[in-house]
Amino acid sequence: MSHVNRRLRKEKIAKILMQLSGISITASLFLIVGIILYKGLPYLSWEMISQTPQGGFYIGKSGGILNAILGSLYLASISTALASIIGIPIAIYLNMYVKNGSFFARSVKLLFDVLFGIPSIVYGAIAFSIMIWLGIRASLLGGVITITLLTIPIVVRTIDELLKTIPVDLKNVTVSLGATRWETAKILLRYIKPGIFTALLLAFGRAIGDVAGVLLTTGFSDNLPKYIDEPAATLPLAIFFQLSSPIPEVQGRAYASALVLTFIILFIVICTHILASKQKKHKI
Amino acid sequence: MYTYPGIETEETQDIILPAAPHIQIKDLNVHIEGKHILKNINLDIPNNSVTSIIGPSGCGKTTLLKTLNRLMDDSKNVAVSGSVLVNGEDIYAKDAEVTHIRKKMGLLSQRPFPLPMSIFDNIAYGPRIHGERNKKVLAEIVETQLKNVGLWDEVKDRLDSSATGLSIGQQQRLCLARGLAVQPEIILGDESTSALDPISTQTIENLLIELKKDYTIVLVTHILRQARRVSDYILFVYNGEIVEFGKTEDVLLYPKNEITQQYVKGFIS
Numbered sequence: 001m002s003h004v005n006r007r008l009r010k011e012k013i014a015k016i017l018m019q020l021s022g023i024s025i026t027a028s029l030f031l032i033v034g035i036i037l038y039k040g041l042p043y044l045s046w047e048m049i050s051q052t053p054q055g056g057f058y059i060g061k062s063g064g065i066l067n068a069i070l071g072s073l074y075l076a077s078i079s080t081a082l083a084s085i086i087g088i089p090i091a092i093y094l095n096m097y098v099k100n101g102s103f104f105a106r107s108v109k110l111l112f113d114v115l116f117g118i119p120s121i122v123y124g125a126i127a128f129s130i131m132i133w134l135g136i137r138a139s140l141l142g143g144v145i146t147i148t149l150l151t152i153p154i155v156v157r158t159i160d161e162l163l164k165t166i167p168v169d170l171k172n173v174t175v176s177l178g179a180t181r182w183e184t185a186k187i188l189l190r191y192i193k194p195g196i197f198t199a200l201l202l203a204f205g206r207a208i209g210d211v212a213g214v215l216l217t218t219g220f221s222d223n224l225p226k227y228i229d230e231p232a233a234t235l236p237l238a239i240f241f242q243l244s245s246p247i248p249e250v251q252g253r254a255y256a257s258a259l260v261l262t263f264i265i266l267f268i269v270i271c272t273h274i275l276a277s278k279q280k281k282h283k284i
Numbered sequence: 285m286y287t288y289p290g291i292e293t294e295e296t297q298d299i300i301l302p303a304a305p306h307i308q309i310k311d312l313n314v315h316i317e318g319k320h321i322l323k324n325i326n327l328d329i330p331n332n333s334v335t336s337i338i339g340p341s342g343c344g345k346t347t348l349l350k351t352l353n354r355l356m357d358d359s360k361n362v363a364v365s366g367s368v369l370v371n372g373e374d375i376y377a378k379d380a381e382v383t384h385i386r387k388k389m390g391l392l393s394q395r396p397f398p399l400p401m402s403i404f405d406n407i408a409y410g411p412r413i414h415g416e417r418n419k420k421v422l423a424e425i426v427e428t429q430l431k432n433v434g435l436w437d438e439v440k441d442r443l444d445s446s447a448t449g450l451s452i453g454q455q456q457r458l459c460l461a462r463g464l465a466v467q468p469e470i471i472l473g474d475e476s477t478s479a480l481d482p483i484s485t486q487t488i489e490n491l492l493i494e495l496k497k498d499y500t501i502v503l504v505t506h507i508l509r510q511a512r513r514v515s516d517y518i519l520f521v522y523n524g525e526i527v528e529f530g531k532t533e534d535v536l537l538y539p540k541n542e543i544t545q546q547y548v549k550g551f552i553s
Contacts, residue, residue, distance in 0.1 A: 179383070
């Protein structure tokens with residue numbers, strides 16, 4: 001009897017621990033969003049998101065952060081697109097063409113795990129030296145190169161995990177109809193489509209939120225990003241610059257910028273969920 | 285190697301076959317991760333009949349079936365030696381073209397796996413990848429194959445809807461039709477009814493019996509009664525070796541080998 005009681009007590013403790021960690025994480029998330037809203041909302045205005053910085057913007061004069069919003073959107077979308085164009089084929093190759101568990105496959109996957117964990121400032125430094133070598137100055141292009149390199153491992157590892165979850169019997173279906181590996185891969189991609197959206201969302205989130213990678217490579221500009229070989233502003237850097245100002249007005253705008261960044265990510269997350277749920281009808 | 289008393293290779297091969305068999309297995313050995321899974325398999329599978337592979341779990345029956353289709357190729361640490369001749373052509377020859385070999389064999393797996401597309405496209409998928417583009421021809425193939433498996437009347441009004449909306453029994457029949465659409469000569473079934481309810485099972489079994497006039501069928505099953513209902517020949521595999529092969533009633537009612545007797549009586553399973 002006491003043994004049963006002890007097991008039930010363990011069960012209760014485990015449950016309470018899980019609930020506690022759940023509550024604390026949710027609470028801190030609400031706290032973050034709350035602080036951004038509380039500090040940023042009063043400074044958020046139409047002017048803020050529709051204009052570029054005017055003279056003296058960083059000492060509290062008029063203007064907005066449209067340059068950084070567009071810069072970040074361009075940078076993140078182009079990088080995510082490039083990372084998926086490069087990363088998805090790598091994941092397919094590792095799963096479908098290389099013999100499972102071979103030395104090559106394992107080493108490449110290990111390499112991507114390492115790349116996944118490398119801090120973005122290292123990517124920035126490497127890309128910076130490549131840029132010097134190629135004669136590219138700090139520009140949107142430099143940022144795209146850096147952020148693409150940064151997001152490729154995310155895409156590869158996520159898609160790789162997705163492909164691994166597909167039952168072998170399913171792969172055998174098209175194979176035994178006489179399909180080539182590439183034809184089979186196309187069908188498998190259809191199956192994991194909702195998961196691909198999530199992978200791209202992760203990549204996009206990392207891309208749009210990165211500071212260190214763009215610091216050296218993208219530069220900053222008060223102008224709207226028009227050309228890929230010119231410096232471009234990004235939201236995280238705009239937040240960083242404004243937050244380092246001693247002027248309360250400018251600091252408030254930093255929180256408003258953070259709010260804009262959060263809304264962009266929220267919007268992307270919602271779109272991803274809608275796209276992913278539309279695919280659900282084909283689930284196995 | 286351990287040999288079973290009373291079993292000699294001649295005994296397993298004394299069935300006179302009407303024509304050159306579609307599938308001839310010669311000295312087949314399969315090692316998976318260093319383990320000897322299939323040992324010296326020599327077998328001619330009779331044409332236009334149902335051959336059931338029976339045996340306890342882990343005896344190598346599924347491996348044997350998958351070897352016929354070269355589905356073991358991509359698995360980890362698999363070594364296959366010997367030869368499997370399909371219409372006289374060795375599918376393990378170095379220059380063998382695998383997609384072409386697999387097209388000749390329709391596979392019906394344990395669970396139905398419809399492709400993530402409409403009912404129509406599921407059937408049309410095979411013919412399409414093999415180059416059929418004519419819409420009229422594709423529509424004909426879809427209708428013929430769905431009629432072949434008795435699904436046409438149930439789905440003809442919703443060919444464009446997703447195949448995953450069908451019941452599991454219907455899905456399995458769809459998968460059979462999808463396999464037939466690439467005009468195979470051989471049907472391989474890997475415990476194809478194990479996920480189905482009794483009525484769907486019966487439908488699939490009756491279909492297989494009907495299809496044997498046009499196809500050579502090889503099934504893996506662990507249900508003896510099913511083997512008895514559908515098959516003409518039975519192959520009993522134990523520990524990776526062929527213990528007994530013969531006509532269904534011979535193997536099930538008058539097994540020559542002691543282990544077969546024990547298995548058939550249910551002492552080992």
